[in-house]
Amino acid sequence: xxxxxxxxxxxxxxxxMLLEVAREFCREKSPMSAVRAHLETPTGFDxxxxxxxxxxxxxxxxxxxxxxxxxMGVATVVPVVEAMGRAMLGTPLVSSTLAAQLLLRAAxxxxxxxxxxxxxxxxxxxxxxxxxxxxGDDTLCCSVDAGxxxxxxxxxxxxxxxxxxxxxxxxxxxxxxxxxxxxxQLPPGAxxxxxxxxxxxxxxxxxxxxxxxxxxxxxxxxxxGCALRDLRLLxxxxxxxxxxxxxxxxxxTTVEYLKTRKQFGKLIGSYQALKHPAxxxxxxxxxxxxxxxxxxxLVSDLPLDRDAEIACRMAKAQATExxxxxxxxxxxxxxxxxxxxxxxxxxxxRRAQWSQQQFGDARHHRKRLAALLLD
Amino acid sequence: xxxxxQELNDFRAEVSAWMKDNKPADPGFLLPQTFxxxxxxxxxxxxxxxxxxxxxxxxxxxxxxxxxxxGGVDAKYQRIADQEMRRHGVPICFNVIxxxxxxxxxxxxxxxxxxxRYLRGILSAEDIWCQGFSEPDHGSDLGSARTRAVRDGDEYxxxxxxxxTTMGNFAKYMILLARTNPDTERKxxxxxxxxxxxxxxxxxxxxxxxxxxxxxxxxxxxxxxxIPADCLMGEEGQGWRIAMQTLQxxxxxxxxxAGGLAMVRVTIDDMISQLGDLTRDGAPVLxxxxxxxxxxxxxxxxxxxxxxDRRAHIAPLCSDYPGSLPLSHKLRATEMTRRxxxxxxxLQGAEGGLYVGDPQARQGGFWQRAYFNSFSATIGGxxxxxxxxxxxxxxxxxxx
Numbered sequence: 073x074x075x076x077x078x079x080x081x082x083x084x085x086x087x088x089m090l091l092e093v094a095r096e097f098c099r100e101k102s103p104m105s106a107v108r109a110h111l112e113t114p115t116g117f118d119x120x121x122x123x124x125x126x127x128x129x130x131x132x133x134x135x136x137x138x139x140x141x142x143x144m145g146v147a148t149v150v151p152v153v154e155a156m157g158r159a160m161l162g163t164p165l166v167s168s169t170l171a172a173q174l175l176l177r178a179a180x181x182x183x184x185x186x187x188x189x190x191x192x193x194x195x196x197x198x199x200x201x202x203x204x205x206x207x208g209d210d211t212l213c214c215s216v217d218a219g220x221x222x223x224x225x226x227x228x229x230x231x232x233x234x235x236x237x238x239x240x241x242x243x244x245x246x247x248x249x250x251x252x253x254x255x256x257q258l259p260p261g262a263x264x265x266x267x268x269x270x271x272x273x274x275x276x277x278x279x280x281x282x283x284x285x286x287x288x289x290x291x292x293x294x295x296x297g298c299a300l301r302d303l304r305l306l307x308x309x310x311x312x313x314x315x316x317x318x319x320x321x322x323x324x325t326t327v328e329y330l331k332t333r334k335q336f337g338k339l340i341g342s343y344q345a346l347k348h349p350a351x352x353x354x355x356x357x358x359x360x361x362x363x364x365x366x367x368x369x370l371v372s373d374l375p376l377d378r379d380a381e382i383a384c385r386m387a388k389a390q391a392t393e394x395x396x397x398x399x400x401x402x403x404x405x406x407x408x409x410x411x412x413x414x415x416x417x418x419x420x421x422r423r424a425q426w427s428q429q430q431f432g433d434a435r436h437h438r439k440r441l442a443a444l445l446l447d
Numbered sequence: 448x449x450x451x452x453q454e455l456n457d458f459r460a461e462v463s464a465w466m467k468d469n470k471p472a473d474p475g476f477l478l479p480q481t482f483x484x485x486x487x488x489x490x491x492x493x494x495x496x497x498x499x500x501x502x503x504x505x506x507x508x509x510x511x512x513x514x515x516x517x518g519g520v521d522a523k524y525q526r527i528a529d530q531e532m533r534r535h536g537v538p539i540c541f542n543v544i545x546x547x548x549x550x551x552x553x554x555x556x557x558x559x560x561x562x563x564r565y566l567r568g569i570l571s572a573e574d575i576w577c578q579g580f581s582e583p584d585h586g587s588d589l590g591s592a593r594t595r596a597v598r599d600g601d602e603y604x605x606x607x608x609x610x611x612t613t614m615g616n617f618a619k620y621m622i623l624l625a626r627t628n629p630d631t632e633r634k635x636x637x638x639x640x641x642x643x644x645x646x647x648x649x650x651x652x653x654x655x656x657x658x659x660x661x662x663x664x665x666x667x668x669x670x671x672x673x674i675p676a677d678c679l680m681g682e683e684g685q686g687w688r689i690a691m692q693t694l695q696x697x698x699x700x701x702x703x704x705a706g707g708l709a710m711v712r713v714t715i716d717d718m719i720s721q722l723g724d725l726t727r728d729g730a731p732v733l734x735x736x737x738x739x740x741x742x743x744x745x746x747x748x749x750x751x752x753x754x755x756d757r758r759a760h761i762a763p764l765c766s767d768y769p770g771s772l773p774l775s776h777k778l779r780a781t782e783m784t785r786r787x788x789x790x791x792x793x794l795q796g797a798e799g800g801l802y803v804g805d806p807q808a809r810q811g812g813f814w815q816r817a818y819f820n821s822f823s824a825t826i827g828g829x830x831x832x833x834x835x836x837x838x839x840x841x842x843x844x845x846x847x
Binding site: 074075076077079081083088091092320327330331339341342344347348350351354355358359361362363365366386389390435438439441442445446 | 714715716719733736739740742743744746747748749750751753754755757758761763764767768771772775778779832835836838839842843844845846847
């Protein structure tokens with residue numbers, strides 16, 4: 073068997089249509105001026121824009137029709153997220169999609185119908201997963217005490233400030249379990265916002281200690297572990313899609329500058345020292361996009377198989393490195409301008425550092441790919 | 448009428464059986480991995496016999512017209528035959544410049560006389576073809592070709608020099624780019640294209656010893672060499688356009704090749720399988736974390752190329768930079784190959800310092816030789832640096 077293995081790449085009509093619609097929407101509604109206007113607001117996005125996205129059905133693309141979704145699966149979210157990445161548009165879409173996927177995969181649409189219906193209708197949700205900075209550490213300290221009360225706090229919870237619903241990953245009798253917690257259940261002062269390098273993002277430390285856990289908001293069972301593994305892979309895929317979009321517009325920004333800026337009497341884009349790295353970015357971006365849509369071709373509502381896992385990990389490893397390189401060179405190639413706040417290169421290089429670590433950096437995934445491919 | 452699934456499956460089984468029965472035994476000398484590595488008569492005769500055999504069996508030139516030695520069937524059959532050749536690991540069909548470049552060109556734009564004269568010999572391997580495009584002073588800059596062709600009655604008189612003529616010392620014909628008019632405003636307009644014989648007085652070839660220590664290319668000198676005027680393809684001044692069309696076949700951007708394996712594809716799997724008993728710090732080399740990380744990067748590069756070939760056919764996923772995938776393919780594939788082969792040597796420990804000829808060299812020094820030969824692809828057909836310029840200018844729209 074070949075180590076390069078499965079090379080499936082399919083792109084449906086629905087995906088093509090959504091990619092087109094999403095690009096158009098983002099171009100129109102999320103120009104850089106709009107993105108910049110929300111860099112320092114508490115939520116980081118325009119609520120009316122989120123409402124429009126919800127009314128387009130984006131919050132429920134991947135959810136079953138029984139929950140008010142469109143039943144097209146998580147693969148169809150990929151082009152939307154890529155388009156948003158291109159426009160540097162934040163919003164809780166990725167957080168909500170992942171929270172819904174986790175519940176759907178751990179408990180099924182039936183038992184989760186009420187909660188998933190809320191998410192499809194636009195209630196922002198977020199998974200409270202990490203307890204430290206290590207994406208490779210699965211140990212859980214958050215748990216339910218003898219009195220049925222949640223104890224422990226979670227770090228780097230995305231969109232925690234606006235989330236109406238948290239899916240908290242806990243240890244329950246020695247196995248992973250999920251607790252759904254409503255924002256209203258949190259004691260005052262439970263949410264401590266982070267100051268993020270990427271100002272289009274929001275996250276926080278959330279202390280869940282004191283929240284009462286009941287039968288109705290606890291999900292246990294063997295499938296939780298599998299759902300968590302899929303969550304990490306789907307998270308990697310969506311962040312990869314977004315990073316691919318961001319890298320594409322970052323490259324556009326750089327190329328535009330190389331075509332117009334003159335130094336020593338020549339357009340700087342005519343110098344091979346700048347030209348060739350621009351091509352390196354392009355080819356890296358080409359690989360990232362191929363991996364992203366390859367992975368999107370292999371994921372479904374079923375537990376992800378080995379090929380899908382390989383594809384998601386490759387997508388994240390490639391897209392992360394692409395955006396890091398594209399944004400690093402964007403700053404450098406803009407010269408003095410690139411060192412300023414005013415230049416958009418800063419948005420991309422900040423996004424790159426944030427995006428890199430989400431769901432594991434390139435080395436994290438290559439390490440796991442090595443085990444999948446070489447052992 | 449198109450072939451049915453059943454017919455194609457039956458055909459695949461037939462070719463597969465034939466390849467299995469007819470795959471030549473190890474000849475006891477290193478066989479060329481590409482047509483650019485045919486260094487001596489022994490290799491030449493072996494490959495000539497093999498190609499003739501494949502053609503005689505009906506598995507080469509399947510989509511070329513029957514009256515010129517082809518099979519006259521749908522190209523799907525040839526693709527299946529090629530896949531089976533690759534799967535069975537049989538030798539290459541080495542007359543690549545004829546099969547893959549000159550042949551399709553003659554098929555597409557040649558006259559009846561040219562087709563009748565050249566195509567059969569290309570397929571049967573009786574007539575080996577070479578290419579006279581590159582010149583010593585401007586490798587990747589074909590438009591500046593200076594070799595002169597001057598009309599004199601029924602003949603053209605050729606003077607000048609070509610370099611990197613693959614199999615120049617074995618070839619019967621050359622596709623030759625020469626300048627018929629030195630005074631045109633645009634240098635491209637003064638070029639003409641010839642299907643030139645090699646066995647005429649005044650054409651001399653001198654084998655070039657490669658970095659590997661072997662042969663495969665020649666320098667070709669033209670000194671008042673007289674070739675018949677009907678060797679001119681098309682008309683005077685059309686040379687550049689025809690040369691560009693030839694490059695389309697060469698780069699695989701245009702269909703029409705006769706088929707057969709042009710090269711033995713060396714994959715990451717081949718590299719991994721050579722590691723065998725190699726160790727690093729006393730443990731299997733495949734357990735070393737740094738090696739594993741780099742290996743996964745290379746696997747991803749190889750996979751990204753395959754995926755890119757697929758994505759290139761999905762228009763909505765190529766809308767931002769149309770042409771990017773096909774135009775960057777040569778750059779990416781050849782650079783990846785070069786890096787992969789050097790990495791293979793780096794994994795051999797002290798054995799990495801051995802070379803072809805040493806009985807202890809791993810796989811007879813295959814990887815050392817393959818690494819050196821890989822530069823023929825990163826330099827030939829437009830260097831990687833020129834390729835990068837092409838992508839930058841044509842895809843990204845950066846200024847010249």
